[in-house]
Amino acid sequence: GQNIDQPTEMTATEGAIVQINCTYQTSGFNGLFWYQQHAGEAPTFLSYNVLDGLEEKGRFSSFLSRSKGYSYLLLKELQMKDSASYLCAVRDGDNAGNMLTFGGGTRLMVKP
Amino acid sequence: SAVISQKPSRDICQRGTSLTIQCQVDSQVTMMFWYRQQPGQSLTLIATANQGSEATYESGFVIDKFPISRPNLTFSTLTVSNMSPEDSSIYLCSAQGIGSANTIYFGEGSWLTVV
Numbered sequence: 001g002q003n004i005d006q007p008t009e010m011t012a013t014e015g016a017i018v019q020i021n022c023t024y025q026t027s028g029f030n031g032l033f034w035y036q037q038h039a040g041e042a043p044t045f046l047s048y049n050v051l052d053g054l055e056e057k058g059r060f061s062s063f064l065s066r067s068k069g070y071s072y073l074l075l076k077e078l079q080m081k082d083s084a085s086y087l088c089a090v091r092d093g094d095n096a097g098n099m100l101t102f103g104g105g106t107r108l109m110v111k112p
Numbered sequence: 113s114a115v116i117s118q119k120p121s122r123d124i125c126q127r128g129t130s131l132t133i134q135c136q137v138d139s140q141v142t143m144m145f146w147y148r149q150q151p152g153q154s155l156t157l158i159a160t161a162n163q164g165s166e167a168t169y170e171s172g173f174v175i176d177k178f179p180i181s182r183p184n185l186t187f188s189t190l191t192v193s194n195m196s197p198e199d200s201s202i203y204l205c206s207a208q209g210i211g212s213a214n215t216i217y218f219g220e221g222s223w224l225t226v227v
Contacts, residue, residue: 042218102155
């Protein structure tokens with residue numbers, strides 16, 4: 001089975017930095033994804049980690065520690081448009097398919 | 113990246129009826145999946161759509177309620193059968209592209225309201 005935990009809500013200020021944490025317990029592991037989902041829209045891909053370390057992509061970075069079952073998404077220079085839900089998802093390496101199991105999502109509110 | 117089109121994008125359905133959602137990908141993909149996202153919830157996998165064979169369903173989802181087809185590499189359908197208000201949800205098609213092993217993309221979703 002899979003268990004993926006992330007905070008339900010976070011609030012941050014425009015221009016600041018925010019870190020969204022995700023912990024997971026899975027029977028297998030074949031990669032961790034972060035998605036952004038604005039209200040009323042489908043999730044959009046942000047990042048993918050399969051090896052330990054930090055992946056940087058513009059204002060967004062994602063970190064993975066497989067030994068700790070831990071990842072975080074780091075958002076810098078926050079903008080109002082970053083207000084959205086951020087979904088952590090793990091791909092289970094034990095299954096023949098490559099489906100994702102999602103955490104409950106973290107709703108981020110960016111305030112002026 | 114793959115572009116995924118779903119239709120209908122939104123519908124209001126009568127209790128007891130069935131609705132088929134179509135998903136078209138603009139390039140050949142290896143895996144296709146159907147997810148459900150109930151109001152205020154995260155995404156839950158319904159099934160993996162297998163080309164030319166029966167879909168693989170997750171626990172809690174059955175073929176009689178959610179029949180799925182995938183006649184080729186770029187197209188799949190999900191039917192929500194004998195709908196009840198509890199089926200009101202967003203249904204999302206997802207695909208993993210050939211040569212893009214690390215990325216899984218989502219369609220824009222089909223918003224169904226059952227009355």
